[in-house]
Amino acid sequence: MVTVRESEQGRRAVEVKPGPGRDRMGFHTTEEDGELRVLPADMVPYLAAKRLDPSLFSVTGLIEQGYDDAKTDKLPLLFVYDGMATRTATPLESVNGRAVSADKRTIGQLWKSLDEERASLSQGVAKIWLDAKVKVSLDHSVPQVGAPEAWQAGFDGKGVKVAVLDTGVDAAHRDLAGRVKQTKVFTGDESVNDAHGHGTHVAATIAGGVGKKGVAPGAELIIGKVLGDDGSGTLSGVIEGMEWAAAEGASVINMSLGGDVTDGTDPLSVAVDNLTERTGALFVVAAGNDGSAYSVGSPGAATSALTVGAVDGKDAIADFSSRGPRLDDAPKPDLTAPGVGIVAARATGTGMGQPVDEHYTAASGTSMATPHVAGAAAILKQRHPEWKAGQIKDALVGSARTVAGQQVDDAGAGRLDVARALRQGVTATGVVNLGKHQKGEGTGTAEDTITYTNATAAPVTLALSSTLEGAVLSAQSVTVEAGGTAEVQVRVDLAKLSFGRYGGHVTATAGAETVHTTLALTWKGPQHTVRFTAVDAAGRPTSTDTLSMFGASQQDDVFTWVPEQGLTVEVSEGTYMTQAINLASGWGRMHPRDGLVVIPELKVDRDLEVVLDYRRTSPVTVKVSEPVEQVGIFTYFTHRAFGSRRISQGVMNFDVVEGLNVSPTQPVSQGTFEFASRWQLIAPKITARVAGSTYPMGFLGGSPGLEGRHLWRLAEEPTARAARSP
Structure with a gap:
């Protein structure tokens, strides 16, 4: 159990109570940009091998998504299988995966089933993802993209099936009456009715009519409710909706929703790429509303997706519109469309956006930009019924209107121009x-x-x-x-x-x-290799439980562990906040200690060999007037600020560890560095008296806890007695 409390200056205090079968497990914490991760020490190899989704250990993310213990006793997981498992045997065929609801009370059994030696998963599972929540990404705009000119040429999307995967729809709204041909629910709700308002607004922007025309008023809508009335849904539910929409023959699939920032290898992005290749359907996806570089979310990170940023009525990039590139530096977004103050249908009884009257509301976001592009895609599909996803995407991207001063990573090809796309040969x-x-x-x-x-x-x-x-x-x-x-x-x-x-x-x-x-x-x-080896207090080769390197940006970071034989990593030239932790195993003592080797400024300007030498660490001592010993959880932290980065790392361990050794450091040349530790000290639990003299004693590592008061007679250890025998 992880308990989080807000402390001074925006930092968080974390308390960890291991679950059943996980007694005395050490934990590593990392906090940056408001995200707090708590990682059991034995899970590090699986993260390093990319077998587990880091989101499983993001405490702030789990709380935000309603997966904390106060709201649920289940943890939704998504198992993705390797090539040995046939796709027909997995419910989510596009990603070869299966949704699993794990009981938190017995989830320790899942971790025990992992193969520690090979850092692999059992039963053909290639990776375990958090079945994370996917959320919504929120009249003058239709002429802005050239839709009326397309209508005059006789093209309004007639006969083209467009799927909207969103919060449902108010099919009785006057702008959507008769336009919704098919619906299905993937959220567990009783009906496809939209009690949020987002899905209705999006659907009407694509194909609305009567009061305010959408971009493609002749298109046929099929509605998949993949987001609940709170505007969120699960990865697995969204993937089910994607597979359904493609199987039902939708030529264009609008996804005004998004998840975490990725490199395009996450389950949603993989599903987009696989379904596009298999069916030829074009997925039009919102870039996201983060507003910063490297912030395009999933499934907009998919290579084959047509990923949409947002501009205002004057074609200026909206400050909230997520910028690229993708985490692996691939170009995204692909183009932009109007997404600021878009007035479209308001679902009955909802208050999303800024209501104009009982029938319409104004909303902003890349969610609002995306359906403009989906409508344009429907118009092109009507004009060229033989075209598949790639051809439609190329035509819309290639005809977009470039805007002076806008960068490719911000705006892609420029603002959507469906009229030009339609007339170009x-x-x-x-x-x-x-x-x-x-x-x-x-x-x-x-x-x-x-x-x-x-x-x-x-x-x-x-x-x-x-x-x-x-x-x-x-x-x-x-x-x-x-x-x-x-x-x-x-x-x-x-x-x-x-x-x-x-x-x-x-x-x-x-x-x-x-x-x-x-x-x-x-x-x-230049890239350089850094060879890490570790030695224990006796100078023997040892392993570390964690190794972290934080560079100028998150794209430069390394988080892994060092085996006894050493580890070589390849990183970009630069300076790194580097530290390695050995949890109790590097000392050759009956009473173990933790060890922290920290290098606040590791300058990588050539290939390096770094020895993590625990012989050069010094014990952290707390001086008090009476004999004391550590009880319960003790914690220690580092905090490093440099450039734009603010990184806090921490460790929690237990009283079976006698103490902590830390390597001395030099003052940093840039930014700041801090180290802190917190101890809970009490009078010794065990005292020994021999011939009237008192001797210090302590429990060995792994000793069970004891309650109450006990008296034992001292006995000589058998091997010592035998050694003195004549």
């Missing part, structure tokens, strides 16, 4: 990821191919230009034959660039025809 590869590169690795160049497709009846000659620094095109112009394709190579000599992040566009023009491709790459400084 030439399309191009929408997004080219030129990759993440390290100095000293690879060929020293970044290159890829842009493909142009001409759907018209006449050849088209395109003039080419690029705004990506250092980019060289294989041709300054290219002719694409009628009904044909042509390729152009783009190449960047990385040696000519400074280290950093680069984005831009290749623009192809032919008269009024303009199409562009988004380009992005990252050029990083």
